[in-house]
Amino acid sequence: MKPCRPMKALGVIPLNKYDHKAVEAKWQQIWDEKECFVAPNDYTKPKFYALVEFPYPSGMGLHVGHPRSYTALDIAARKKRMQGYNVLYPMGWDAFGLPTENFAIKNHIHPAEVTKNNVARFKSQLKSLGLSFDWSREINTTDPNYYKWTQWIFLQLFKKGLAYKKEMAVNWCTSCKCVLANEEVVNGVCERCGSEVVRKTKSQWMLAITKYAQRLIDDLDDVDYIERVKTQQKNWIGRSTGAEVDFKTTEGDTLTVYTTRPDTLFGATYMVISPEHPAIEKWADKLSNIEDVRAYREEAARKSDFERTELNKDKTGVRLEGVRAINPVNDKEIPIFVSDYVLMSYGTGAIMAVPAHDDRDWEFAKKFGCEIIEVVAGGEDVQKAAFTAKDETGILVHSGFLDGKTVKDAIPAMIAWLEEKGIGHQKVNYKLRDWVFSRQRYWGEPIPIVHCEKCGFVPLPEDQLPLTLPEVDSYEPTENGESPLAKMTDWVNTTCPCCGGPAKRETDTMPQWAGSSWYFLRYMDPHNDKELCSKEALEYWSPVDWYNGGMEHTTLHLLYSRFWHKFLYDIGVVPTKEPYAKRTSHGMILGENGEKMSKSRGNVVNPDEIVETYGADTMRLYEMFIGDFEKAAPWSSTSIKGCRRFVERIWNLYEQVKDGDAYTEENETIIHKTIKKVGEDIENLKNNTAIAALMSLVNQFYDKGVNRAEYETLLKLANPFAPHVTEELWQMLGHDTVLSLESWPVFDESKTVESSIEIGVQVNGKLKSTVKLPMDCEQQLAIDTALADEKVKNAVAGKNIVKTIVVKNKIINLVVK
Structure with missing residues (x-):
């Protein structure tokens, strides 16, 4: 990591109306230049591996639903980083698949070029949100240096008898002209294109996931998954x-x-x-x-x-x-x-x-x-x-x-x-069936198997990996449903690695789920060209501490990746039985009409426009404040303005900051309570209530005043949610360090309880005044304090107090005649 240089040299944004464009561009550049979020290979520090499902880089780019998951885990990663953890929060691209190939066919562009353009757009969108990804570990499933190891895993499965070929009735998409796994058929149609799915008999590569069925159930007892994820896994395995x-x-x-x-x-x-x-x-x-x-x-x-x-x-x-x-x-x-x-x-x-x-x-x-x-x-x-x-x-x-x-x-x-x-x-x-692993398409990992009339199916020698995709003139599936690779005779015709005789390469490619079944391991050691991942990196980073993704992937990717991981554990490659210690899932962000966002419904909200108008911090706050993280929530172009006002209140509060290096008596309790609440809420994905607590703290500061120590604590607590504005304000206070790398505030449990309380004093049931008392004070002290109050004195003057009622910490009532 590069040494810190003084922040002042980079210039401070003038204090007037908050200019989110200038502030966000500035800090995103600083974070990149200083490599603030790079996870060092320092295996002596406590680690925290946060993971979100890497996206498929479609031509449409992100919509506002995508960042909900990314932001929630980013907040957790930022907090852990401030708590001294070595945080791995990576990002990459699940880039093989039908949509890219179909776009390439329609527009006569190579799928690799389509992928490159889509990735560039997605990456710029993600960077604009201020997400603290370690981009030095970026991976792409279409990179031969990556899919070399996908092919290597397939060969190990083949050698252990878990990859086999079988004549079987399969789901055939009449539009995509390829085989679909049962999980890819939704309500009788293709999950990808919505076209009719029929049954055909074809020779297919299969993976024997059923041999792991019982372990996939039993080992759910050892992980921290939300209950509905466990239930879906068990029901699918059946x-x-x-x-x-x-x-x-x-x-x-x-x-x-x-x-x-x-x-x-x-x-x-x-x-x-x-x-x-x-x-x-x-x-x-x-x-x-x-x-x-x-x-x-x-x-x-x-x-x-x-x-x-x-x-x-x-x-x-x-x-x-x-x-x-x-x-x-x-x-x-x-x-x-x-x-x-x-x-x-x-x-x-x-x-x-x-x-x-x-x-x-x-x-x-x-x-x-x-x-x-x-x-x-x-x-x-x-x-x-x-x-x-x-x-x-x-x-x-x-x-x-x-x-x-x-x-x-x-x-x-x-x-x-x-x-x-x-x-x-x-x-x-x-109920679980073996995984149909063949696809009759071009844009996928080549299966490293050759067929020899004499030797049968023969694995490619590992030193010949990666087996790369050849250039083709047409990506169209053949009329008989074979892969476009079947027409590439120069590539197909080869020699048998076993007997040296003539042989043919397998022309089916792997499904999109192949590359995503182990990607979390590659992030641990992404530039290793000698092995899938070094033993040291695996021992240190395994397992993923917290994985968040959509419920729609519970019976697909999550099941498949657990299966591959268990196989790798069995052959001694990885050190843990399960890949993910914790799995959570998020609800969708719906369109303003309450329906799922889609181009056809015309209700897609582009995050670029939100960032342009309101800023990334506002968008991050709104996506977390919109409601219960596990539940769907409709987008509201009106409500987002409230989060923008909150950013401006934090910004404008700077002008009211007084000197002071300790919490004042008026603010001490609420600050300690807020530190505790925000920290716990981040860990429990209750970011909406954490933000509400921060809003209450800001209200308190406007009401009771705020000094430097108190304002700095506010900035630290708000930093994971709104990193750009808080970084700028931290610098404006005279600091030359990056706030994101400062220490997380610590609360004192004894100071989270109010030391005093203001309660009402009634005379014959009518409120006459309020008095400040120590919490849980003795009854006599409460009565004496009430009677010392001038308004109460006047109310009881010349009368006999016949009864006193004290409800501790609630009310004092004096009955007089």
Whole structure:
């Protein structure tokens, strides 16, 4: 870090109306020149690693919703820096992805050039907000020096059998012409472009995140995540305990189902299999309605998983004519249906249906005329599916050897019976699917694998990384849905690293989530060209102390990055099981109409215009003052003016500062209370109430007066929120240091309690005067002080005091006759 030079040499902004443009430009330059926010490689100091999700640099730039997260963590980082911590608060760019590629296709510009321009704009916007990022550690996922290590991690996954290729039905975006993970399909359409998503069978690279499913649940107990984040993670992973049960068919083969309610087997009156189930074609010559079944399968292929499993959709299906299943507990033949609400990717692709105790099964049974048998007592009219059988105290009926048992006891009894008969066993299941890792696009990390006819899939030698993207003339996906790289024959055709024979490079690229799954590690040692990150840096900075991001990334990035981190822990690369010690999430800033900001709605507020008109400090204060950080809040162009007035009140208070190097009696208590409150509120993301406390302190100073010591404390407390104006005022007081690097004020707990209090004195219930008393003083002292007051004396003159009532620290009432 460069040595401090005297601030006075840089010039002081004239004291008149606050000129935010001059002040903010000046201090942003000083912070850069002096490298105030660079985190040194000093591993002896206590560390604090604050992290916000790095943005995707779109062509639209920032809107005012983006800085809410950045500012909140910036305030925490600034406070920790003032408390003596070595603070790492980095920023970079999640820059691979479809929007850039689509823009490049439309405008005939290379995606790298688009990315470069977008990054430059985003960076200038972020700098204008006075955020204390360590720009010396800036990273970009499209930089070959970065994605070399993304490719390296993929190779380790491949070598450990966690990256594999598989023919599977995938989500296909009809507009982007690429495969989407389940998490990227929202309400049946592409999360990115909003176009229809259909099902296609393709050969895809997969990552076996399911092997980490239980650890991803269990280790949530060891981290400080807000509860709704933990809940979303657990729900997405979807752990359930039940049994796998084998149903014989009239063709002699077996359909296996997974059920969480094996106790209800006596009520299973039909089965349903997925339209993609391989048994359909196996039985083709036995099914008299095979053409109807195939037509239904084609129709299902045009639907996304979301559309197929939506609870309130009409139940559709086709009964298989020619093959029936046999219920293993009573040997009854039951019909088999094919229906799109059963997915091949979940469980076994087949289910048993118990219509008396499942709403969806009941609706299906009513539509197709299936038998309904109550097996858990409690439904007065089973035809209305009145009882859902979720209560463990329900009693089994019509269930043979289970009759009379509670649900709680019947489940293990049935599992034991199935295991004894060799037709079933206990099973833990997860809704989580393996991660579809292929994208048939150009603008992504090349997958460092070659395919050899003799050796199969072969990893690229690590000393050949990074495998960089070749220049292409067209970024359009091919007509058959392959990556544009497939047309680059000079690049595709290569030699096998294993046998030296002819081979072809993998032409699929990695998804955008790849680079963001480990970026927090690279910030720790971003210029290392020998390894992902040095052992010393990892040991010092791990884990991230505080990570803030959007709830929309809870089941995507957060889950994926925890998975990658655990894998890296398993192979000895990182020192901690979990990447983030603490995770919080923020609510959106909505448009003034209360709707989500979007260009199509015409309600986007540009932060550049706010900074230009009101200043960065005003915008920072308003974004933190707008409401509860975890909740959405509408933007208000009227309310922001109040925060500008607060900045001006701090500025104008300078003219009233008197000499004094100690707190005055009038202000001492409120100052200590404010130091305590602001510090605690910053740590708890209650910046709105911290700002309210600062406003109260400023009001006190205008009312009671302020000296130099008191004003300096105010500037220190306000600095994380409004760094530019407070830096300027600090310099105007004659300091030649940077306020952002000064020490955070310390409060005295004993002085946060008022030493005296002003209370009212009543005579016969009517207020006559007020007196100042020591807090919690004795009753007699309170009465004596009241009677010494001139107004009270006059009120009781010539009368007898028959009763005195003293409510400690509240009121004194004298009853006279």
